Amino acid sequence: MTPPRRPVPVPDERSAPYWAAAADGLLVIARCSRCRAFSHPPDVTCPHCGHTDPAFVFEPVSGRGIVRTWTVVRQSFLAGFEDDLPFVLVDVELAEQPDLRIVGRLVDGPEVGLRVGDPVVVSFEQVAEGVAVPSFALAGDR
């Protein structure tokens, strides 16, 4: 019996460009067409200017950011992560905008002596055919 695979994202009308770009190894973040502020993920309205028709457009970002906090997951409540335990989740503030946050796995693992403020850069994990999930790696200039 094969172990369960990790859960895969199911793109919807709003998220489809994000997952399509991730599959190509590109991090894109939704940007409000009215106030130009980034949001992750895009809400039904713009959380910055309040516009009810924000016409979000996903734009490529640098993928660079800093670690605001982290945790080491040693027991997962989700199926499919058994072989990955323990793994690190980092709460990353992206360089493009204050408080623009995205939580992802840190591919360097739990033994790196992480500190708040450590710089990271996006990387991608292939979780299924044509499906990639953004993660992060410590940046060389740490």
Place this chain on the structure above:
Amino acid sequence: MTGSFAAANRVAIVGYAQSEIRRHAPRSLGALTLETARRAIADAGLAVGQIDGFTTGALFPSSGAHAIADGVTTVTSNWLAQHLGVNPRWAAGFQGFGQIPGSVAMAVNAVASGAADYVLLHRALHNPRASYHANPMAEARDTQQWVVPQGYFGPLAMIALPYMEYLQRFGAKREAMAAVLVEARRNGARIPWSHWHDRPLTAEEYLAAPELVDPICRYDCDIPVDGAAVFVFTSADRARDLPHRPVYVSGYSFGSPTTWRLPTHWPLDDIMTTGFETARRLWEHAGIGPGDVDLPQVYDGFSPFVWFWLEVLGFCPVGEAHRFVEDGGIDSDRPGALPALSGGGALGNGRMHGVPQMLECYLQLSRRAGARQRGQASVGVACHSSPHFGGAVVYSAQPN
């Protein structure tokens, strides 16, 4: 516009019942709640037919894939009214976080406005036989698609991130949390209905438990249980004719952050910034300050909440709760300390949400705590959930 509560001390708790708190009750949650409700009504010196209002917060706080069934995994106001055989004038449920202060506010408002004369507030919590939070989903949709594919899931990761942020920011160590667990479990061990009755925890046992989602270990999480608690509210005027000393509601407050986040994303700054506003509103609503409180009961469903609440309520400076607690600041057996977990909390009773905090305020202020009675406490605060999404209620032993 003033933030003081127009109905302060005009509505009171006049009776209660608390079920045994067990990992798995021998009966359905509905049966347990119905029996507890009948006992609470009798305790208040009332007949079932006099109850004309019902409220609760019926959330089943699991991230697992459990079906929600009224009377089985949860109990709503309407379920309880129907099974008591009452067609109430008013029945409603609280939708937000902080179900206990939320439903207390609804009960108080209903009595104060005349929507109902005698309101039953209940909270029923269920522990399913299958794993509480495990979820076998293979596909992540809607908001889950933004977190689940990278393994970011469930309440332990939700609290672990701000807890780690606190440790890093203030140079705190998770070893300091042992004092919280020892305090909660020592007090819970003294409570006959607690899951942890007669089972205190030592600091050594706490520190020997492996971390599950760093820095969280199993003891930092309240244990899932079956249990029900019911309180009866009426006006201060009607309370005079009832058998027990009333405990008055002086005010309440809630937080609701304006920064939109994914549901499990709770940055420390969100918790504290909105939490300070929750506390400011609370003092303004009740017309008191932290110095007036002799029975604070902070929420502890996850242990770091104890530090967060102590700081936002002003019982110790920001960044110092870990030291305050480690130095015996909340040791309820030490004269002059703040008895912030004297009722055992959720860590010392089981996952009854904010019930242990509310119940301790009621029992102590009504002088019904028996062997645990702590002198003549006059003002209590019962907190629930996180300071930024939850709430708190001020209780008073005196009507003015």
